[in-house]
Amino acid sequence: MLQVQGVSKSFDDFMAVSQASLDVPDGALVAVIGPNGAGKTTLFNLITGQYKPDQGKIVLDGHEIGGLPAFEICRRGVGRAFQIANIFHRLTVFQNVQVAVLAQQKKSAHLFRPAQNMVVAETNAILENTGLARKSQRLAGMLSHGDQRILEIAIALGTQPKLLILDEPTAGMSPEETGATMQLVGRLGKDQGITILFCEHDMDIVFSVAQSIMVMRHGETIIQGTPDEVRKNREVQEAYLGDVLSVSKEDDHAAS
Amino acid sequence: MFKGIIETRWRVAIAAIGAALIIAPLVTPEFYVYILALIFVTALLALSLNFVLGYGGIYQFHHGVFYGVGAYAVALMITKGNVPWWLAFILAPFVSALIGLIIGWFCIRLTKLYFGMLQISLGSLIWIIVYRWYAFTGGDNGIHSIPLPSFLLTTNASYYFILLIVMLALATLYLIVKSPFGATLQAIRDNPQRCESVGVNVNRHQLIAIVIASFFAGIAGALFVALERSVFPDMLFWSFSLELFVMCLLGGWFTFAGPLLGAAIIVALQTFASKYTDYWTLILGVILILLIFFLPEGVMGFVLGKFKTQVAEEGSRR
Numbered sequence: 047m048l049q050v051q052g053v054s055k056s057f058d059d060f061m062a063v064s065q066a067s068l069d070v071p072d073g074a075l076v077a078v079i080g081p082n083g084a085g086k087t088t089l090f091n092l093i094t095g096q097y098k099p100d101q102g103k104i105v106l107d108g109h110e111i112g113g114l115p116a117f118e119i120c121r122r123g124v125g126r127a128f129q130i131a132n133i134f135h136r137l138t139v140f141q142n143v144q145v146a147v148l149a150q151q152k153k154s155a156h157l158f159r160p161a162q163n164m165v166v167a168e169t170n171a172i173l174e175n176t177g178l179a180r181k182s183q184r185l186a187g188m189l190s191h192g193d194q195r196i197l198e199i200a201i202a203l204g205t206q207p208k209l210l211i212l213d214e215p216t217a218g219m220s221p222e223e224t225g226a227t228m229q230l231v232g233r234l235g236k237d238q239g240i241t242i243l244f245c246e247h248d249m250d251i252v253f254s255v256a257q258s259i260m261v262m263r264h265g266e267t268i269i270q271g272t273p274d275e276v277r278k279n280r281e282v283q284e285a286y287l288g289d290v291l292s293v294s295k296e297d298d299h300a301a302s
Numbered sequence: 303m304f305k306g307i308i309e310t311r312w313r314v315a316i317a318a319i320g321a322a323l324i325i326a327p328l329v330t331p332e333f334y335v336y337i338l339a340l341i342f343v344t345a346l347l348a349l350s351l352n353f354v355l356g357y358g359g360i361y362q363f364h365h366g367v368f369y370g371v372g373a374y375a376v377a378l379m380i381t382k383g384n385v386p387w388w389l390a391f392i393l394a395p396f397v398s399a400l401i402g403l404i405i406g407w408f409c410i411r412l413t414k415l416y417f418g419m420l421q422i423s424l425g426s427l428i429w430i431i432v433y434r435w436y437a438f439t440g441g442d443n444g445i446h447s448i449p450l451p452s453f454l455l456t457t458n459a460s461y462y463f464i465l466l467i468v469m470l471a472l473a474t475l476y477l478i479v480k481s482p483f484g485a486t487l488q489a490i491r492d493n494p495q496r497c498e499s500v501g502v503n504v505n506r507h508q509l510i511a512i513v514i515a516s517f518f519a520g521i522a523g524a525l526f527v528a529l530e531r532s533v534f535p536d537m538l539f540w541s542f543s544l545e546l547f548v549m550c551l552l553g554g555w556f557t558f559a560g561p562l563l564g565a566a567i568i569v570a571l572q573t574f575a576s577k578y579t580d581y582w583t584l585i586l587g588v589i590l591i592l593l594i595f596f597l598p599e600g601v602m603g604f605v606l607g608k609f610k611t612q613v614a615e616e617g618s619r620r
Contacts, residue, residue, distance in 0.1 A: 094499055095498075095499075096495070096499070115498070115503075116495075116498040116499045117498050117499070117500075117501050117502055117503050117504070120498075120499055120500055120501035121501045125500075126499045128496070128499075132493060132495065132496045133492075133493065133496065134488070134489045134492035134493050134496065135492050135493075136488065136491075136492050136556070137485075137488060137489060137492060141485060141488075141489070142489075144485065145485055145486055145489040145497070145500065145502075146500035146501070148482045148485065148486060149486065149497075149500050149501040149502045150500070150501055153482050154482055154483065154486040154502055154507065155482070155483055155507075155510070156481055156482045156483060157477075157478050157481050157483050158474075158477050158478070158481060159481055159482070160304075160306060160307045160477075160480050160481065161480060161481055161482045161484065161485040162306065162307065162480070163306070164482060201496070201500060202500075204500060205500050205501055
């Protein structure tokens with residue numbers, strides 16, 4: 047479905063992503079891992095059009111999409127949930143998802159019909175699916191952090207994506223919320239056939255759910271393979287897993 | 303068409319206010335009728351600004367230009383072009399919308415403050431053309447005694463004409479706010495980046511919003527001619543746009559009717575203050591300062607906020 051080939055992006059003198067490559071097969075659940083600052087979010091931003099790549103190709107279903115504007119890439123079936131809850135704070139939960147559904151159905155430009163009666167069924171189905179139905183009339187800005195992150199995914203689902211990109215979907219969540227979120231992600235992949243690409247700090251989650259893992263370091267791709275291949279790779283063990291241990295210690299520090 | 307998007311208590315309030323406004327000219331002196339009509343025109347203008355400002359999050363710093371262009375379009379078409387008055391009134395909003403499209407096309411590439419700065423520059427360009435081109439626009443004299451049909455010549459007649467058009471325009475604007483276009487516009491205000499990544503062409507959507515707002519400002523401009531039968535370059539001067547901005551902030555820019563209230567307060571204050579002082583802008587400045595400190599959500603936002611907490615408290619007591 048998606049191939050990233052030798053993509054680079056620099057900011058001033060800093061190479062955020064350098065010669066990164068990634069292959070996301072149809073229907074797969076693919077994870078990107080790497081220490082903080084490895085360029086995972088930048089890579090996602092390149093795929094979904096927030097940044098334009100300096101070099102390399104990004105191919106979706108055989109069509110080059112690198113450098114297209116974000117709305118165009120979304121219209122081609124790539125949904126994106128952001129790392130920082132990136133929602134519409136002054137709108138209700140319902141409206142947050144509805145805006146995405148309206149855009150997907152090309153109804154955003156209707157001028158004289160009350161929006162509240164439009165795409166209601168589609169929007170409610172997504173809210174049911176993500177467990178937000180009971181909170182649909184709450185203002186999005188008033189939701190708990192965990193719910194905002196779920197809403198983030200629900201908005202992305204509103205665009206009916208073929209490929210859903212999740213940037214650390216469980217960051218900052220309680221263990222229960224993390225479990226529920228990963229269950230949701232699994233369900234989206236298995237039951238609804240959505241191809242999923244995500245990055246995550248929690249190694250237990252990554253190695254238990256992902257079918258394919260790509261490891262990044264200093265903006266480069268070290269390896270992409272099955273969880274076993276990645277676990278056995280010496281370069282990953284030496285260069286990366288050590289870093290992760292120190293990173294997770296830092297996280298614990300910050301949390302306490 | 304409005305089913306379900308206006309609450310019952312608001313329907314009652316609107317009907318009551320509407321009835322009062324229809325009776326008003328019969329029982330009030332002509333001067334107050336004139337002030338009321340001026341408030342309607344200004345309120346439509348302020349609401350059209352708030353469509354892009356409060357609902358769109360676009361810093362439209364020089365909205366007065368589209369008002370002035372609408373008014374001058376009517377004046378010039380009637381006096382120089384021999385266009386029938388009714389056709390001039392219909393065409394004027396489209397002229398404003400066209401200018402809105404041109405200025406917006408340049409400005410939309412920039413965001414926030416930079417957008418506002420460029421708009422002030424381009425708007426001021428139009429102002430200086432109007433201000434200096436004596437042969438065509440009458441320069442700083444403006445254009446006076448614009449011939450209008452006889453049924454619009456009394457204050458009461460133009461009052462009813464303006465009331466009717468403003469009501470229709472506000473109803474249309476309200477529909478647009480509640481439409482998918484309006485909902486998406488508010489989403490863009492909250493988070494343009496996110497909107498882009500759910501498939502909304504943010505720049506184009508904002509540009510259309512600016513064109514719509516300019517169109518309604520053009521209607522207000524045309525109605526000003528119906529009331530005053532004159533136009534002058536001050537309508538396009540940037541300090542007037544600042545007053546419009548204050549009307550939105552004062553009334554409450556996150557509510558639909560807030561700017562209407564803001565316009566009423568500012569127009570009334572200006573009318574009565576100018577009896578006593580020439581330094582109106584000084585009073586305006588003080589209002590702005592007090593506003594920022596005490597009513598950041600505006601008068602309407604403040605009242606509705608009080609009302610909501612009251613309801614919430616009653617709800618929690620049960």
